[in-house]
Structure formats: C-alpha cells, structure tokens
Amino acid sequence: MTDLVLTTFLKMAFILAVILGLVPVLIWAERKGSAFIQDRTGPNRAGIAGIRLAGLIHPIADVLKLLFKEDVRPAGVHRVLYALAPFLVFFVSLLTYAVIPFGDYLEVGGRRIPLVVADLDVGILYVLAIASLGTYGIVMGGWASNNKYTFLGAVRSTSQMISYEISMGLALMGLLLVSQSLRLTDVVAGQGVLLWGFLPRWGVVIQPLGAILFMTAAFAETNRNPFDLPEGESELVSGYHLEYSSMKFALFFMAEYTNLVVASALIATLYFGGWNIPWLPRAVIEARAGVLLPLLLAAHVAICALAAALYLRRASRERGRFGDGRDREPGLMAGVCVLLGLAGLAALALRPWEIGPAGASLLATALQVGAFVGKVVFFCWFFIWVRWTLPRFRYDQLMHLGWKVMLPLALANLVLTAVVVALV
C-alpha cells in the first residue's frame, strides 16, 4: 500500500515536472516559431551574463515580471468566482493527465510499475468529463470580471465547447469500437502491433477520419487558433482573461499551454500509438540492447560534436560583434557541447550494455517514454504551427463547421466503423 502511494506520487511528480517544464519551452517555441514563420528574429535579448540560449531566457524574465506585477482587481467583480477561475482552469488542465499512460512499465527489483497515474477502466470518459470542466473556469472568469468583452468571450467559449464536444465524443466512439476498451492503457497496447505485417496499427491508420475529426475538435477544445474565438483579440481585446493581471493572468496563460500539452498527449495516445515505437516492440529492444545502446550513444556523441563545431564556427565569425558578455555565448555553448559529448564517450567506455536484462528493460522503458514525449512535443509544435498558418474562423463559420460538417461526418464514421467491426 505504501509502495503504491509512493510510486503514484513519484509518477505525479514526473508528469508535473514534464508538463510544467514544457510550458516555458512552448512559450518560447511559440514566440520563436511565429517569428521565423513571419521572417522575424523573435526574442533574443534577455540573457544571464550574456547567455541567451536563442531567447530561452525570456520565459524567466516573463515569470519574474508577472510575479512582481500588481494584482489589480477591477470594481464590481464577483470576488470568489473571480479569484477561483484561474485556479480552476489550471487545475483541471493538469487533472486530465492522470489517465494518460506515458510508458509501458518500469521494472524495479523484479516488480513492474505501470507508467500511468490512474489506470481507470473508464479512462476516456474521464478525459471527456474533465476536459469539459475547463470551460467552467473560463465562464466563471468571464462572467465574474464584470466586463462585456470577457463575458462575450465566455459565452463564445461555452457555445464552442458544446458544438465541438459532440463531434469529439462521436469521433472517439469509433476508436472505442475498434479497441473494444475504454481503458487508455488497452487502447495504447492495441496500437503496438503491425497491420498486415508492415503498417503500425495506430488509431490514425484504422480511423483516419476519426483522427482528423478528433484533432480538429481538440484544437477547438484548447481554444487555439483557428478556433480561438473566446480570445479573439481583434474583436474582444483578449477575451475572458482581459481583466486579469499578475499571477492570475499567468495561471490562465500557463493553463493554455498545459491544455496544449494534454491535448497533444491525448492525440498521441489515442491516434498515434502512445508510447509505442513503430517497428520496434519492447521484446526487440530488450533482445538487442547490446546493439541499440552503443548506437544511441554514438549518435549522441556525433550530434554533440556537430553542435560544438557549429558553435565554434559562430564564435569565430562573430568575434567581438556585441562588445559585451554576449560574445562569450557561442564559445561557452561549444564547451558545453564538448562536455556532453565527452560524457557520452565516457558512457561508451563503461560498456553499460553489459548490465544484463534489468538494464535492457530500463533502456526499453526509457526509449518508450522518450518516444511518447517526442510525439507530444511534435503535436505541441503542430498546434503552434497551425496557429501561425491559419486565420481565425468567423463565428458563423465556426458553427457551420461544428454542426453541419463535423457532426454528420463523425456520425457517418461511427456507423461505418460499427458495421465494419460487426462484420469482421
């Protein structure tokens, strides 16, 4: 029992660390990615002693600024709801993650710890139920702020959520018919096999229409462009969080990105194989650990060497360009890369692939968790990428797409899947 509690807490800590660690990186990726899409430079100023990491220091500056800002509460707000709303939004966005498996299992001392916080047998229902709770925070914040723009944002958020939750649920039902389980670990495990011997049996392969519908609905549920009408800067100033300042605003802002991580994790789990590495099942990794590990370490060393060479070239090219601490940055980064490469070489020299089956199991777990995180990061980038590609929908277009296009398609997909599943 104490073991269960301890491992659960460790898993929660891991998930929290990954999500909260991803948030500033995503904010950076959003700013830098949007800059590069629009042929701009993006953040490159903030630095600690000249170390700027291509703008990665900016989130620290942002957080410091938000922490020390005055927490303004406008007149006429509903005090309780106004204070509660940002917490609710942020809390709910983290809550969804409890049922998403981020790996198969971790073998410690002969015991297998499943890498999911709560392996509920109604996992997908839990996800749908909790995800829609996030709207309550937005509605509460929008209504309690006593401002017509925030109120309009909240109203839009509700109508959008109602319209797209239906298609989302129906699209998911097709997947459930195929996987025959509501438990997310079963859904992921079912995607680990190959279809016709060469194609990974991922959700996107057997439910392509469902995958597109689910991803579209996920964009709408996270209030991301092209569905960010609740924020709608051009007409609602900034929507539901207009009256918030300081850390309350920061919570809304962070909730947007945690929502993004959770939506990406859901897409990866349900339709893109979760922690499965295509064509590389666990048994193969464990059997070939003696080949895989040296290859991985060699690749690490090669990448470090390449990065160090690129930084050195930059250091020689831009010598004395700024005349302050920033000139040291490429050289320092080259040094860090060399150190990382040397660490890889040292690991190679220690021959860690001779540890045996326990080590092989650990390697397999690490690779699977890595694959999952990689997929999540890719979909996070996909969200950002789409945001800076597509324009925002008009309100009637949003409703048209939700009710007249996606709902019939989701129903058709469900009926078709049901017929196929019944026949096969």
Added chain:
Amino acid sequence: MNGKVHGYGGKMTLGERLYLGEIFRGLGITIRHVIRNLLHTGDLPTVQYPEERRAYSERFRGRHRLMKREDGTPRCVACMMCSTACPADCIHIVAEEHPDPAIEKAPASFEIDLLRCVYCGLCEEACPCDAIRMDTGIYDLAADSREKFWVDKDFLLNNTTDGTR
C-alpha cells in the same frame, strides 16, 4: 508568388472546399519559412537596433543644431524667421544686442521644445544665415522627463553631426 489569386466572387473547387489539402499546403509554406530562417539566421531582415543601425539619407531631418561663427559665437542673428515659420510654435528666441556693431542682434536665449517639434524643416529653410540645421541624424530622442526635451542654446550649439552632442 505567381499563384492564382481567388477573389471573393470566385468559386472554390471541390478540393479547396474540403480545406484539408489547402491547410497542409499552408503548413508547407510556413514550415519552409521556418527552415529557411533557421538555417540562415543572418539573412533575416530584422535590424538588431541598438547594435546595428539603418543608414539614413543625408537629407534625413534629425535633432536640430545651431551653427557657429569662426569665433565660436552663434551664427544666429535672432531675426525670428524660424520661430515665425515654425508651424508647431516650438522655437522660442529672446534677442539681445550684439557687441559687434556690424551685426545687429544675437540670441540671448534660443530654446526648442523637441516634444512639440514636427521635424518639418521649415526653420532650416527660413533661416537667412544658415544658423539652424537639422542634419545631425539623431533620431533616438529619449529622456525621463518632459523638461529634458526643452533644449537651450548651449545644447543646440554643441549638438554635432556624429550624434555625440
């Protein structure tokens, strides 16, 4: 871009009305920009402002300066032509008698309110003895109080072209 441009009245083809293909085409365009800008960061058109500065034309009208005679006194004869021509009423001159009887007047004080100035250059054109010029090329005007934008004769006399005041 030499692609076909669709106006509002144009009918979209079935492929375009399905949206998905067009969305991926758009995603392709944006990712091409990302990759190009990642690989060639130096080619971005952004000017890294405080370190790098755009070269302005020589005719650029920047902060004013007052010209000096060979003996270091202002060329200005306090004729008030510039302050009369000024559409923003930002030049304030008080005249006094010049010690040299050959010269009629000299400015006792010559002040410009830089916050009111519209940088039109009419004062330069009005000046009969080329005493006021706007050729310093200084455009980054910043101060922490309004009073500091009210500049006097000494300031303007020492305002030089290279921007070092």
